[in-house]
Amino acid sequence: MIVLAGKRLLAMLLIMLVVSFILFSLFESDKMAVAGKVLGAYSSLEQRELWLTQNGYDAPFLERYLQWVGGALHGDFGNSLQYKVPVSELLADRLKNTGILTLVFFLIMIPLSLTLGVLAGMKEGSWLDRVISVVAVLTTSIPEFVTATFLTGVFVYSWHLLPGTSSMTGGFSWKELILPVMVLVIYDFGYVTRMTRASMAEVMTSQYIRTAVLKGLPYKRVIMRHALRNALIAPFTVIVLQLNWLLSGLVVVEVFFAYKGFGYLLVDAALFGDIYVIEACVLVAVFVAVFSQFISDIGYTLLNPRIRFS
Structure with missing residues (x-):
């Protein structure tokens, strides 16, 4: 187990290193373009050359890359060209807001999808299974921006119950979280539900479940002690990997509701050309992707004895 984790x-770490090198090569290999982004399109050639000299861009490419990596490891990504503040401070504030949204989303999505998936898988082919499966497929088929538009029309313009934007600039507000969380849950719970349902249905037809039922064990005990333990292995991996999906799903939701989070920051930086913010956001996104894969692999190994002891 320790060898596998290592x-x-x-x-x-190797993936992060390769991605960081590619990222630095794409954004900072053209030094004049970097100076133009910082000083503006109307800056003179002399002004750009002076700025490059003052900021260490006369050093060889590999040396600049190593300095950049060292700064990134210490949380130093430079200053934002748009907001004129350190990128690390800006990124920390936006990641906090995205973390709140993600936490609330998982607290609702995980119990809901697992419960519905288990209920559908326990009685494969029943009316309950059909209803849950249809709802799961329907909600997953509708893009986030369509769901966001519909919910905004109902709860904001028709019923006047919720705010249309969720900037979170005035502090924590439950009302501002409701619509973004609803959009994410409606779109994503169906996928996890169907995966849980398929895993549960497969377990219910296995030999050891039939043997347990024929031995006269209480049905509730068969489900809770034997079926669920194995049926939830695959959904665990799917749930952890939802962090990767959130990186793209949050962009749509945060931009739609003007939610000041990581996704909104990334889009805003891309439109403005804030290269230092873009570099930091890409590194964070890649780290979340590879770290979630790491957690998924380790968790799956711990949950599945056949892999752990092979």
Whole structure:
């Protein structure tokens, strides 16, 4: 187990290193373009050359890359060209807001999807299974921006119950979280529900479940002690990997509701051309992707004895 974790961790570090090199090459190989972004399109050639000299861009490419990596490891990504503040401070504030949204989303989505998936898988082919499956497929098929538009029309313009934007600039507000969380849950719970349902249905047809039922064990005990333990292995992996999906799903939701989070910051930086913010956001996104894969691999190994003891 320790060897496996070490290999996965080493792979994660190598991926981050490769991505950081590619990222730095794309954004900072053209030094004049960097100076133009910082000083503006109307800056003179002399002004750009002076800025490059003052900020260490005369050093060789590899040396600048190593300095940049060292700064990133210490949380120093430079200053935002748009907001004129350190990128690390800006990123920390936006990640906090996104973390709140993600936490509330998971607290609702996980119990809901697992419960519905287990209920559908316990009685495969029943009317309950059909209803849950249809709802799951229907909600997953509708894009986030369509759901967001519909919910805004109902709860904001028709019923006047919720705010149309969720900027979170005035502090924590439950009302501002409701619509973004609803959009994310409606779109994503169906996928996890169907995966849980398929895993539960497969377990219910296995030999050891039939043997337990034929031995006269209480049905509730068969489900809770034997079926669920194995049926939830696959959904666990799917749930952890939802962090990767959230990186794209949150962009749509945060921009739609003007939610000041990580996704909104990334889009805003891309439109403005704030290269230092873009570099930091990409590194964070890649780290979340590879770290969630690492957690998924380790968790799946712990939950599945056949892999753990092989």
